[in-house]
Structure formats: structure tokens, C-alpha cells
Amino acid sequence: MNFRISGLPATHFSHLLSLDDAALDRAGVTRCIADAPGAYPCRITLEDAEPGEELLLLNYAHQSARTPYASTGPIFIRRNARTTQVVVNEVPDQQRRRLLSVRAYDANGWMTDADVTEGAELESLIARFLGEREVDYLHVHNARRGCYACRVDRAKIAASAASMSG
Numbered sequence: 001m002n003f004r005i006s007g008l009p010a011t012h013f014s015h016l017l018s019l020d021d022a023a024l025d026r027a028g029v030t031r032c033i034a035d036a037p038g039a040y041p042c043r044i045t046l047e048d049a050e051p052g053e054e055l056l057l058l059n060y061a062h063q064s065a066r067t068p069y070a071s072t073g074p075i076f077i078r079r080n081a082r083t084t085q086v087v088v089n090e091v092p093d094q095q096r097r098r099l100l101s102v103r104a105y106d107a108n109g110w111m112t113d114a115d116v117t118e119g120a121e122l123e124s125l126i127a128r129f130l131g132e133r134e135v136d137y138l139h140v141h142n143a144r145r146g147c148y149a150c151r152v153d154r155a156k157i158a159a160s161a162a163s164m165s166g
Contacts, residue, residue, distance in 0.1 A: 001127045002155040005092065005140075007046045007085040008060070013077050016056055029058040032076075038097065041142070044081035046092040046150060054079040062148040063139060065109020073141075073148050088155045095119045095150065099143040102152075104129040107136040116143050130154055 016029060024031055034040040034049040041048050042055065049055050055076045063071040085092065096119040104113040112134050117125045122140070129135050130152070138152035 001130050002089055002157050003126050003130060004086060004088050004153050004155040005046070005090070005095075006151050006153070007042075007044045008062075008075070008077070010044050010082055010084050013044070013056070013058075013081075016058070017079065024056070027058075029056050031055075031079075032057055040076050040078075041094050041098075041147070041149065042078040042081055043075040043148065043150070044077050044084055046085040046087075046094050047078075048094055049076070049078050060148065062151075063105070063109065065105070067109045069103075069105070069109060069111045071148075073146060075148055088157070091119065091122050092150075095122055095140060098149075100149065101141040101143040101146070102126075102129065103139045103141070104132065104135045105137055105139065106134050126152055 021031055032055050034051050034053045034055060037051055038048050040055050055078050057074060057076055059072050060075045061072045063069055098119045100119050100122060101116050102125050103111055106112050113129060115125055129138055140149040140152060141147060142149055
């Protein structure tokens with residue numbers, strides 16, 4: 001099963017980058033500086049910020065479907081994040097090092113399944129969930145703090161690319 005893991009679109013947050021602290025505060029956003037390695041996961045780049053790097057902490061509607069499963073939660077974005085990370089058939093190190101909660105949704109935003117896994121085992125859970133016909137996409141969260149981490153979708157790989165890799 002081919003899969004694609006995507007960070008959040010950088011364009012969703014570009015309007016925040018020019019705001020001063022007072023304007024960020026009015027918007028419910030907090031500016032912070034990473035003070036430890038591996039502790040501030042950027043949801044755009046799918047990489048952890050380095051100590052000393054500036055981030056914004058904000059509430060984000062990651063599941064906006066009009067169902068009881070609609071959800072928002074806190075996320076960090078690196079202030080210098082300009083490019084959304086998208087990887088195919090690969091789990092970013094940021095997720096591999098964490099305990100994860102994975103939620104499977106159908107095309108209408110209804111949760112169909114959920115489980116918890118160590119990040120090093122994420123591929124097998126992705127394969128299990130995406131192997132279910134009713135599952136349309138997955139949301140991955142950090143299990144301990146519950147923060148949204150990334151989205152997983154089925155990946156379409158062209159036949160010529162698939163034959164070259166195998």
C-alpha cells in the first residue's frame with residue numbers, strides 16, 4: 001500500500017508571520033523559542049525545531065468535517081517554514097521517535113477506527129488502516145500531548161515509476 005504523509009500547507013499560516021506579539025496575542029497565537037532538541041515539532045516541515053529557533057504555537061482546526069469528530073488542537077509551526085513537507089512511502093523521523101495516536105476517517109469525516117503505536121511501527125498501522133475500503137485518510141497525533149502531527153493519504157504512483165523501483 002503506497003501512502004503519502006503531508007505537513008500542513010505553509011500558506012495557511014503566512015498571514016501570521018508579519019504580526020507583532022500584541023496582534024499574535026489577539027489572534028490566540030504565542031511566539032516561543034525552542035529551548036531543547038526534539039521538543040518542538042513543526043507541523044509544516046515535519047521536522048523538530050532546533051534550540052534557539054522561533055516558532056508560533058496556535059490552535060488549528062485539523063479536522064474540520066461537519067461531524068461530531070470535528071477537532072482542533074495546538075500545533076507548533078517554525079517561523080521560517082516556507083515549504084510543506086510531503087513524503088511518499090516514508091515516515092519522517094519526527095514521527096518515528098514518538099508514541100502516536102492514529103485515527104482513520106471515511107470520506108465524510110467520520111472516524112472509522114483508531115489505534116496507538118510507537119512511531120517506528122507506523123507503517124504497519126498505515127497499511128492496516130488504508131487497507132480498509134471505507135478509510136479515506138488518517139490523522140496522526142502525538143499520543144502523549146494529543147497534538148495533531150500529520151495527515152496520511154493513499155499515494156498514487158505511476159506504473160512506470162513503480163516498475164523502475166521494483
